[in-house]
Amino acid sequence: MFDQEARLERLLARHDDVAMVEPLPGRPALIRRDQILVAERDASAAEDLVRRWHDSRHDEDGVTRLRLRARSKVDVCELSTELAGAGRHRRLSVSPNHLVHGQPMWWSGPADLPxxxxxxxxxxxxxxxxxxxxxxxxxxxxxxxxxxxxxxxxxxxxxxxxxxxxxxxxxxxxxxxxxxxxxxxxxxxxxxxxxxxxxxxxxxxxxxxxxxxxxxxxxxxxxxxxxxxxxxxxxxxxxxxxxxxxxxxxxxxxxxxxxxxxxxxxxxxxxxxxxxxxxxxxxxxxxxxxxxxxxxxxxxxxxxxxxxxxxxxxxxxxxxxxxxxxxxxxxxxxxxxxxxxxxxxxxxxxxxxxxxxxxxxxxxxxxxxxxxxxxxxxxxxxxxxxxxx
Structure with a gap:
């Protein structure tokens, strides 16, 4: 088994815009700092709601990436939950920009090296x-x-x-x-x-x-x-x-x-x-x-x-x-x-x-x-x- 903590440290060192979050104890996730993703149809509504922290908007294929000012120190997980709406039913399609991994990797990847x-x-x-x-x-x-x-x-x-x-x-x-x-x-x-x-x-x-x-x-x-x-x-x-x-x-x-x-x-x-x-x-x-x-x-x-x-x-x-x-x-x-x-x-x-x-x-x-x-x-x-x- 790979040393997951060492692997995480190397990953965070290589990707300085990545953060580990753990809103649910014992269930960590990796996200891009100060970014939220919004479905195209909800982009303008979400942009208005985050205007006080907003830095820039990037319309990409199928998704809009909203960047927040780093100095605002916004919790993007908490913000995404609030933007989506109270309760289990979400009104806006909003999410932090999660990292994805191949499946021989920390938290995912293949179980060994080739x-x-x-x-x-x-x-x-x-x-x-x-x-x-x-x-x-x-x-x-x-x-x-x-x-x-x-x-x-x-x-x-x-x-x-x-x-x-x-x-x-x-x-x-x-x-x-x-x-x-x-x-x-x-x-x-x-x-x-x-x-x-x-x-x-x-x-x-x-x-x-x-x-x-x-x-x-x-x-x-x-x-x-x-x-x-x-x-x-x-x-x-x-x-x-x-x-x-x-x-x-x-x-x-x-x-x-x-x-x-x-x-x-x-x-x-x-x-x-x-x-x-x-x-x-x-x-x-x-x-x-x-x-x-x-x-x-x-x-x-x-x-x-x-x-x-x-x-x-x-x-x-x-x-x-x-x-x-x-x-x-x-x-x-x-x-x-x-x-x-x-x-x-x-x-x-x-x-x-x-x-x-x-x-x-x-x-x-x-x-x-x-x-x-x-x-x-x-x-x-x-x-x-x-x-x-």
């Missing part, structure tokens, strides 16, 4: 009956033999490329390669899928809610996707779904299946966006595929589980500075790795849905209903339907 692995044969597509598009909101994609000659990969812009060593320390960043690994898991189950990569977290595994909402909004505006995979997430300050993110997911429409990882905190605290009603939340099974992986979240809100321990998949190419140990180079990756986490259980389910839809000409909603039907598959309490490879 380890070099030997090559794996490329998945083979057997004449799909229909095209299926899968959006991957993650760290982006690195070139890989499995897909670098595919038309969909050549169409990816620079904004979708992974950054492997952002701090230029010659070490692979903590979650660099995460998006490529997720894409590999998807393609193993749906080799004919067309992937659309969107970079919403950095190689350190950190992004924010505003970035995810913006990516979802742009995706919806450009025709959406059949399946969306979100191997990212966060806890919120009040353990309720943020209305801004919920609106962005809803805007994708009923024809899009959204799959998200349940998180790696080994608890039942809701993890968002996985715990949203329209989203398929996926926990991780252990190495035997029989019980919950020790790190996996669980609870009433988890819909399915899939293998998440020692998964082998595509990875970035990278050679770090560490010396060989007993003839093995511990930080040289030649395009494949072994990794663990709910991050990699989620694309297994998303890939199964996309693969079935492509091979049998179904809508992805129909495919999801078949794959997640508890009448045809075994279930585990607080982990939902078991989906084995």
């Amino acid at each position: 380890r070099p692995a030997g090559p794996v044969p490329a998945p083979r597509a057997d004449g799909p009956r229909r095209d299926v598009t899968v959006a991957v909101l993650d760290t982006g994609l690195s070139p890989h033999p499995w897909y670098e000659d595919a038309a969909w990969y050549r169409e990816q812009g620079d904004e979708a490329a992974e950054v492997l060593d952002a701090d230029l320390d010659f070490e692979l960043d903590a979650q660099a390669g995460h998006g490529t690994f997720v894409a590999g898991v998807l393609l193993r189950h749906a080799p004919a899928a067309v992937l659309r990569a969107r970079r919403v977290i950095g190689g350190d595994g950190v992004g924010d809610e505003a970035g995810v909402v913006g990516a979802l909004t742009r995706l919806a505006a450009r025709g959406g996707a059949d399946v969306v995979n979100l191997s990212i997430g966060c806890h919120t300050f009040d353990d309720r779904p943020t209305p801004v993110l919920a609106r962005a997911v809803a805007a994708l429409g009923r024809g899009t299946v959204v799959v998200a990882c349940a998180g790696n905190t080994a608890g039942d605290r809701p993890f968002w966006p996985a715990a949203l009603k329209p989203v398929i939340a996926v926990g991780a099974l252990d190495a035997l595929g029989e019980d919950r992986a020790w790190f996996s979240n669980y609870g009433w809100w988890v819909d399915a589980c899939a293998p998440g321990v020692d998964i082998v998949s595509a990875f970035a190419r990278f050679d770090g500075p560490r010396p060989r140990v007993r003839g093995i180079d511990p930080d040289r990756f030649d395009g494949f790795a072994t990794w663990s986490g709910t991050s990699f259980a989620a694309p297994a389910v998303a890939g199964r849905i996309a693969g079935l839809a492509a091979s049998e000409g179904l809508t992805t909603v129909e495919a999801a209903d078949r794959i997640l039907d508890p009448a045809d598959r075994p279930t585990l309490p607080d982990l939902g339907v078991i989906i084995r490879s």
